[in-house]
Amino acid sequence: MSANLQEAIGPVCESFGHDRTRLLDILLAVQQRLGGIDDRAIDAVAAELAIPRVDVAGVVSFYTFLAPKTRGQLVIRLCNDLPDLMMGAEEVAAGLEAELGIRFGETTPDGRFTLEWASCIGMSDQAPAALFGDVVVPRLTPGTARRLVAELRQQPPGADLHRLLVRAYGDGANAHDLVRAAVENNLRQAGEVIFAQAEPDAGLSKALAMSPAEVIREVKTARLRGRGGAGFPTGMKWEFVRAADGPQRYLICNADEGEPGTFKDRVILTERPDLLFEGMTIAGYAIGAEHGILYLRGEYAYLRAYLEHVLARRREKGLLGKSVLGKPGFNFDIRIQMGAGAYICGEETALISSCEGLRGDPKNRPPFPAQRGYLGHPTSVNNVETLCCVPRIIQRGSGWFASIGSRRSTGTKCLSISGDCTRRGVYELPLGTTLRDVLARCGGEDAVAVQVGGPSGRLVGPEAFDREICFDDLATGGSLVVFGPGRDPLWVASQYMAFFIHESCGYCTPCRVGNVLLKERVDRILAGRGEPEDLDYLRALATTVKTASRCGLGQTSPNPVLSVLDNFRPACEARLKEPFEGRQTGFDIAAKLAEAQRLTGRKSVHFDA
């Protein structure tokens, strides 16, 4: 067995040149071959790469798509993001559990199926959705989920399950031979920049006729700001990287969109891959990089073969490789780095750690990636949508781009809209559009609250609906979740805190512990056991977590709680109770009795709970 293991693992390590920095790829490939990564596989990889086994175990246990123990042959990951829960994910889960006779987190005794919950898989507009292995199965109902699993059970081991899982292909490139996905684009509104019809690679041709400094100046004049959410000026970032010392520079495209409720990058990757790669190539030219990396989130693995195919076609056409489009001295190529189920890897320094084959911990700053990033080289990390704006800016001019949107927020923004509205999907709208306008377009006029910018953004009520979607007002990386009448803002906050607890890397104290404490108190209020002083407690705790956390995750993770305190205070106050005769109402005697009875193994003589 051990010899077999070495036989399986040796060639995988060899194919990556025994390069320790490719550990994530190696582990994904090993898992593909063995069906899981157990302790012996960890030992074998460590021995093969001559690195400490604890480092391999550390990486395996960090990423949810890598299994520290062998799971079932087919892992079913049902998305538990809010839009999915609102559309009935829990009922689907109950159906799956009943059909398979196991609970979530368990594997069937025959070793064929494992049920797991997944954080947002980027299908909020067609929820509830699940990943069956790599295959996306959207728009589930309890009935279809049960039927599907029953049919899968009938299949002999090793059968091709794809045909069963995907009955009909989605629109556009979802039906491409290399994608064959049931996913729908739901592109409701194409704007002038990303989804407009454009002459392929006209921007690249034009850029290569300019000097890199001129390209950067054009992007600066367009006032392009990062579309990932932070809004840092793209041209300035490129200037820093170009000016940094080093024999090599890297361009990384962040396609790890994991902000719950975001899926617009998925549609861009499906329908505009050439525009993205064109933008990456121009960026590489501008900063002086020869290597580009597309960091693709593990949830979008079903797009990988298609994207590789687009890259291969571009190489054939001379759009990648040596002397791009015949430009002497400009060599540029792109590799795809798969992620493996870790939201934190959307943070740019964590993303770099992940590309280097490490745990997806963010890095300390300084140094900034522009000075010392991937493998210590100056690196620019840019969002998918940002890079897609670049060819259009170069082709049509910075003046054209700056004329779209508002003065400080130029261009369009792709919005992923889900939740309680009738037309869920992707909308490319000029920045500066009001929330009310957006709600009218998507059929969400009766919203009582909207989560703008994912859980790390803010939850706003109707009094904010006249505000604008832009960098300086309601900033968003693209996620808008609509909540209709009857939805409970405190429940929203609790769910989002569960997400952050699950996705915190655990490196620094405030984020690792503080998010758990925030959720504990929110849940206590939800259960009707909150006291008036809990609101001050929550605010103080949230402030500590925001102030002391090391990276953007912990600096924004208390936002759902703060949003509720700021914008939905009556909903909280209505649930609070004054302490009764000096006794804390927060104390849950029933829960404590149950715990004591579990520990002692007998019923209480005095209390009948």
Added chain:
Amino acid sequence: MNTEAITFTIDGKKIEARRGDTILEAADRAGVYIPRLCWMKELLPAGVCRVCTVRVNGRPQAACTQPAAAGMVVENDTEELRQLRRDLIDMLFVEGNHFCMFCERSGNCELQALAYRFGITAPKYPFLFPRRSVDASHPDVLADGNRCIRCGRCVRASRALDGKSVFGFTGRGPQKRLAFNGPNLAATDVAAPDHAIAACPTGTLIVKRVGYKVPIGRRLYDHSPIGSEIEPPAPEK
């Protein structure tokens, strides 16, 4: 190496630093104590515990990783930051299972000493009572996961000072755990004299059979608070 001197202020006091110093290093040399847990003199700073959080020109930064720069205005001993540090220390207590009264490290423990310095008698957050493991497999070293604060000092010390890789971390978020380079501690090449063992600020890593060699009452922090090794002695009255 550029050793050009720069100056900045901490709480209004003028501090001299060399270019390349972190705020914490410069403060130490000037006799200004910035509380810290995950920092150790011989190791690269990691910014894990965040107890050394200061405000630099108004922005929160970890003093252990933030380079000193000329003219920066640093706030350290302010009510806001004292409260922030109390909160972080509280979090570390409720996150683990810390029973000082029967911990061998009591009196030598940096976490306990910081709590005393900040006047914490009981945490204000609810205890999380996590399930953590104890590894007593090794003949000379005990690892009690209940007391681990994830500072990573043993991880860094083992690699940088001992030339080994005995420790690491597995899991993430609240499930992040101290792990060993083998199925258990006995299967690693750890040894009692390792710097990694001495690096532990709490009672997580303990050398066996030397417990209570220094009696309670004569331990490191029994008579003067943590930080007094850096601060100038208070003027006698």
